[in-house]
Amino acid sequence: MSTPARFARAAVVTVVAAGALVGSAAWLVPDAGAATDPVTVLERARTATVREDFSGTVEVSWKVDGRWHAERTPVSATGGTVQVGAGTRQAEGRGHDRWVAGVSGWRAGWDEAADAPAPAPDRHWKLSVRPGPQIAGRATDVVTARDRATGKPRLKEFTDRTTGVLMRRTVLGPDGRPVRRVGFVEVSKLGGSRSTPPTTPARRAADAARTPAAVRSVPDSVDAPGAVGDRYRLVSRYRRADGTVQLYYSDGLFGVSVFEREGTLDRASLTRGDPVDVSGADAVGYETAGGTVVVWDHDGVVRTVVSDLPAADLADFARGFDDRHDAAGGWLRAVGDYLLGPFGWR
Amino acid sequence: MTAFDPTAGAPFDDSLLSAWLDDECTPAEAAAVEAALASPDVAARLAEVASARTAVRSAPWPEPPAGFWDRVHAAVDAADGVTDSVAAPAPVVALPVRRRPTRWVAALGAAAAAVVAAVVLVPGPATVRPAVGTLVDAHALRSSIQGDAASTLAPIAVSAGFRP
Amino acid sequence: MTDGVPTWEEIARDHGRFLYAVAYRLSGNDDEAQDLVQESLIRVRRGLERYEPGSLEGWLARIVTNVFLDEMRRRKRRPTDALPDDPERVLPAAPAADEVYVGLSDDIQAALSALPEEFRVPVVMCDVADQSYEQIAEALGVPVGTVRSRLHRGRKLLREMLSEHAA
Numbered sequence: 108m109s110t111p112a113r114f115a116r117a118a119v120v121t122v123v124a125a126g127a128l129v130g131s132a133a134w135l136v137p138d139a140g141a142a143t144d145p146v147t148v149l150e151r152a153r154t155a156t157v158r159e160d161f162s163g164t165v166e167v168s169w170k171v172d173g174r175w176h177a178e179r180t181p182v183s184a185t186g187g188t189v190q191v192g193a194g195t196r197q198a199e200g201r202g203h204d205r206w207v208a209g210v211s212g213w214r215a216g217w218d219e220a221a222d223a224p225a226p227a228p229d230r231h232w233k234l235s236v237r238p239g240p241q242i243a244g245r246a247t248d249v250v251t252a253r254d255r256a257t258g259k260p261r262l263k264e265f266t267d268r269t270t271g272v273l274m275r276r277t278v279l280g281p282d283g284r285p286v287r288r289v290g291f292v293e294v295s296k297l298g299g300s301r302s303t304p305p306t307t308p309a310r311r312a313a314d315a316a317r318t319p320a321a322v323r324s325v326p327d328s329v330d331a332p333g334a335v336g337d338r339y340r341l342v343s344r345y346r347r348a349d350g351t352v353q354l355y356y357s358d359g360l361f362g363v364s365v366f367e368r369e370g371t372l373d374r375a376s377l378t379r380g381d382p383v384d385v386s387g388a389d390a391v392g393y394e395t396a397g398g399t400v401v402v403w404d405h406d407g408v409v410r411t412v413v414s415d416l417p418a419a420d421l422a423d424f425a426r427g428f429d430d431r432h433d434a435a436g437g438w439l440r441a442v443g444d445y446l447l448g449p450f451g452w453r
Numbered sequence: 454m455t456a457f458d459p460t461a462g463a464p465f466d467d468s469l470l471s472a473w474l475d476d477e478c479t480p481a482e483a484a485a486v487e488a489a490l491a492s493p494d495v496a497a498r499l500a501e502v503a504s505a506r507t508a509v510r511s512a513p514w515p516e517p518p519a520g521f522w523d524r525v526h527a528a529v530d531a532a533d534g535v536t537d538s539v540a541a542p543a544p545v546v547a548l549p550v551r552r553r554p555t556r557w558v559a560a561l562g563a564a565a566a567a568v569v570a571a572v573v574l575v576p577g578p579a580t581v582r583p584a585v586g587t588l589v590d591a592h593a594l595r596s597s598i599q600g601d602a603a604s605t606l607a608p609i610a611v612s613a614g615f616r617p
Numbered sequence: 618m619t620d621g622v623p624t625w626e627e628i629a630r631d632h633g634r635f636l637y638a639v640a641y642r643l644s645g646n647d648d649e650a651q652d653l654v655q656e657s658l659i660r661v662r663r664g665l666e667r668y669e670p671g672s673l674e675g676w677l678a679r680i681v682t683n684v685f686l687d688e689m690r691r692r693k694r695r696p697t698d699a700l701p702d703d704p705e706r707v708l709p710a711a712p713a714a715d716e717v718y719v720g721l722s723d724d725i726q727a728a729l730s731a732l733p734e735e736f737r738v739p740v741v742m743c744d745v746a747d748q749s750y751e752q753i754a755e756a757l758g759v760p761v762g763t764v765r766s767r768l769h770r771g772r773k774l775l776r777e778m779l780s781e782h783a784a
Binding site: 411 | 591609
Binding site: 467468469470471472475477501502504505506508509510512514515516517518521522524525526528529532 | 625626629633634635637638641642647650651654655658659662725726729740741743744745749750765766768769770772773775776779780
């Protein structure tokens with residue numbers, strides 16, 4: 108784009124943004140009912156399904172090559188048990204137990220508590236809370252997480268003002284535009300009386316032996332760095348029934364799973380995806396309903412990383428995971444990128 | 454054509470950028486900063502101070518030299534006239550060197566045997582076909598332990614099969 | 618620990634690294650950092666009776682900063698004090714293995730040390746000791762607005778020095 112055109116576009120965007128800001132000036136002044144502490148709002152949302160009963164429909168939408176895809180599913184919470192889906196695609200959670208239904212019936216998906224806390228959500232993010240729009244007929248507060256370096260919003264969590272239930276989570280790309288959303292399109296019974304938790308077939312039929320087990324250490328052949336870059340902290344390690352190691356990292360708002368399995372990647376078995384460069388390795392990237400995925404192999408280990416992070420951020424994470432071998436160099440590079448990146452010098 | 458500058462007319466106090474990064478703004482100040490960030494100049498200035506802030510915060514903490522804390526304990530006690538003979542470090546006694554050539558030779562032999570066995574018996578690297586759909590669900594299950602259960606589990610119900 | 622008040626030994630054990638890190642970032646070298654920590658812990662021990670359970674690291678950051686500022690004032694009043702008796706100590710000692718940090722960490726320390734004291738202290742108190750502007754203002758005896766502007770100017774200067782090196 109030519110310089111005058113770029114200026115013209117910046118001017119239009121800025122005028123529009125300023126106009127929108129003036130138009131929504133009421134949002135800038137917290138009203139009497141609005142929450143004021145974003146960390147408290149997020150914590151309340153995180154645990155709301157344990158306290159609140161509700162029934163509704165959630166829409167999961169994700170962007171692939173600029174085009175939105177969307178799917179809807181029934182979701183309910185009853186006496187602390189959360190149920191999503193129907194038929195052969197269902198999941199259920201109570202406490203730290205999880206079950207998943209498939210074509211061959213229910214199986215246990217998880218029975219471990221999180222063994223370490225994630226970083227505080229404001230550790231790496233600049234958080235603010237303001238009154239939000241109505242979602243599924245409910246008044247909300249919106250917590251916005253901004254990148255401290257660019258000031259760009261990267262995540263918005265809309266919570267029900269009365270009960271604290273998370274009504275929508277919107278992930279935004281590096282340019283500040285939405286790339287993924289999970290949220291209610293309709294909800295009922297919210298804020299009503301509690302019910303007795305249902306007795307479901309899940310708990311009767313679950314095969315606990317196949318659930319991932321938390322482990323204190325991982326085989327020497329795979330890596331489990333305590334941190335990736337200066338942002339993501341290793342929260343827990345698991346060994347799955349097939350021997351795959353699952354590492355879970357968090358920066359306080361985004362979780363990333365790293366799955367590691369010894370061997371070489373059978374590329375022919377992979378569905379065609381987007382090419383991603385992970386420190387020289389030819390990785391493959393996908394956008395799915397459940398998150399962004401990057402798969403590659405390095406030094407005899409096949410790695411798959413999954414997160415609801417935008418693709419560019421997950422690719423950065425994958426590179427950070429591989430680069431940590433050169434701790435000093437990686438750290439230098441990270442700070443160098445941080446210093447020079449915003450100015451296009453790298 | 455000049456780009457619209459939302460801060461034009463009212464001088465923008467740049468020190469608000471640092472305060473914004475440190476969560477030290479009033480709500481009105483934070484709103485002013487976020488409005489001003491529409492200006493690329495202001496955004497660039499924010500990136501500058503943010504980079505310095507991150508550089509200092511992410512630099513590893515220096516470690517004092519070995520033996521420093523013992524010296525500090527002694528000095529602090531001495532400064533207040535406290536002596537504590539019990540705290541005196543015990544003398545370090547070197548352990549006698551033990552020579553056990555027969556075990557050493559046996560270990561070498563075992564190691565050599567292990568190398569031979571490894572070459573003969575260990576298969577080449579396995580070929581891995583990641584079950585991406587299953588791993589995406591496994592990530593959702595783990596995320597739901599730490600996050601809001603409804604929104605994190607919902608994708609499991611809609612991701613029927615793995616669809617890129 | 619009694620009544621929620623730790624002993625000075627517990628503070629040295631649990632917060633010693635914190636004290637040393639703040640002292641090192643303020644003073645810029647290991648010798649002075651060691652002296653600052655030692656003097657700080659002496660003050661901690663003497664001040665424990667007056668300590669009211671609260672932000673322990675805030676209290677410690679304030680003590681080590683005060684020790685540093687007292688030392689700076691003492692040197693300004695009696696500049697000859699800065700000249701050591703032992704002529705060998707005029708030259709900085711070669712860094713011990715423990716003092717050698719890789720790459721940019723050294724550059725950050727060099728840039729911090731090059732900052733005028735009035736900017737360096739708020740930057741260290743905020744970005745190393747993680748103190749609020751109000752705590753820094755109270756420790757330095759200046760208004761919160763002064764802390765804000767000095768911190769911001771300090772970061773801008775740091776950014777300039779670090780980017781010069783990176784380029």
